[in-house]
Amino acid sequence: MDAESKQQHVHAVFESIAPKYDFMNDVLSFRRHKAWRRFTMRKMEVQPGQKSLDLCCGTCDWTIALAKASGGEAVGLDFSRNMLNIGQAKVDKLGLGGQIKLVQGNAMELPFADNSFDYVTIGFGLRNVPDLMQVLREMKRVVKPGGKVVCLELSKPSWQPFKGLYYFYFEKLLPLLGKWLVKRYEQYRWLPESLAAFPDLQDLAERFRQVGLRNVRAYPLTGGIAALHIGTKGNDGA
Template sequence: MNTNSSGTPSHTEEQYDHVQSVFQSIANRYDFMNDIISFRRHKAWRKFTMKKMAMKKGDTALDLCCGTCDWTLSMAEASETGLITGLDFSPNMLKVGEKKIHEKHLENRIRLIEGNAMDLPFEDNQFDYVTIGFGLRNVPDLEKVLKEMKRVVKPGGMVVCMELSKPTWQPFKGVFNFYFQKIMPNLGKLFAKRYEQYKWLPESLALFPGREELASIFRSVGLQQVEAYPLTGGVAALHIGIKENRHV
């Protein structure tokens, strides 16, 4: 197993290619499967996150691993006039997102870019918010991504991560693990005809830091005022950090 400088496990290059192929293959069923797998809780998690973010009119944002753009669209609607940028490594996921953006007539306020979250094509201090939703556990080096997020967010701006997590209290922990490891891949086989792809999800979570450990990594890359919120008993978590504003 490869690890980064803090000892956090990182995926090999082969696994990275595998993850990309997974999302390429499930793009057209991604939203439908999200509703099934999370029992539609992902919508409530996003609503809670948007409340914590408290975006104002004209705010700009970069949404990494934007996928089919649900969060990207939420931020565009909250900002009203600000430019929102979505970045993802899967052309097929971006195509689904483009269709949603077109349906809401938001082409002039949302731009989509195919790219790598570990090597962002933006100058420093560009965005009021930089977000990543259900993508951090899939990157080869999560610390590198967080450092890139911190680099491109403005001083005083917010870095936000919404991600699956690991419940810590029993018996819920045992029930969740059984569902996630045994039942969910079979739901993927039944509804999306993709067993191996949905088998990857519990494998990726097994290597991913828990809620408090991820909060510590946020602090280690230099983010301030770090907050971590468990969602639905800890099956997911929201992490927020602020880039230091040297002018304050």
């Protein structure tokens, strides 16, 4: 699948699954995605007043968590209008409309100036973009010197027998759950397909270094089925 076709396909998938996205995340990850995000927030050590940008923000759970942690401005960006509409409803319900701004846009061409944010995050979205290196370069560009680029994403367990059991679930059972629960077999078949060519824990850490991020840390989560990567932009802006 070429870059343009992938972008169109992924957009159609997420527009389609938006109404049941939160429900299916809980089901398919056994609610582990919430624990992964809490772990990530602890490692980020967000300080009061810091400004964040959350890419591929989906229905905005992480965007909201960032805003609550800092009390500062948080921006969420996603290319799916349906996802953003659900996220906006959450933001409005919590009374955070003055603190959180949601933008429909492309993670590969961010509509923000250089050195604008203390944190730039992407949760479960990097494997879906046409060019992950371009997205990492854009994240580094818009984060401030000394700021952090953070990726929470599915990954690839390496030890048996857990690896075999996980891939059986992820490749065979997960799409069937999508079909049975929300009538979306093809859309949930995309999830294992999107992971197949995605870098593993160490390879993604190396990609962070290749774009110039420093002090790169990588954490496997729940036996390696997910991973957290954090890199820092040099204080000299390089």
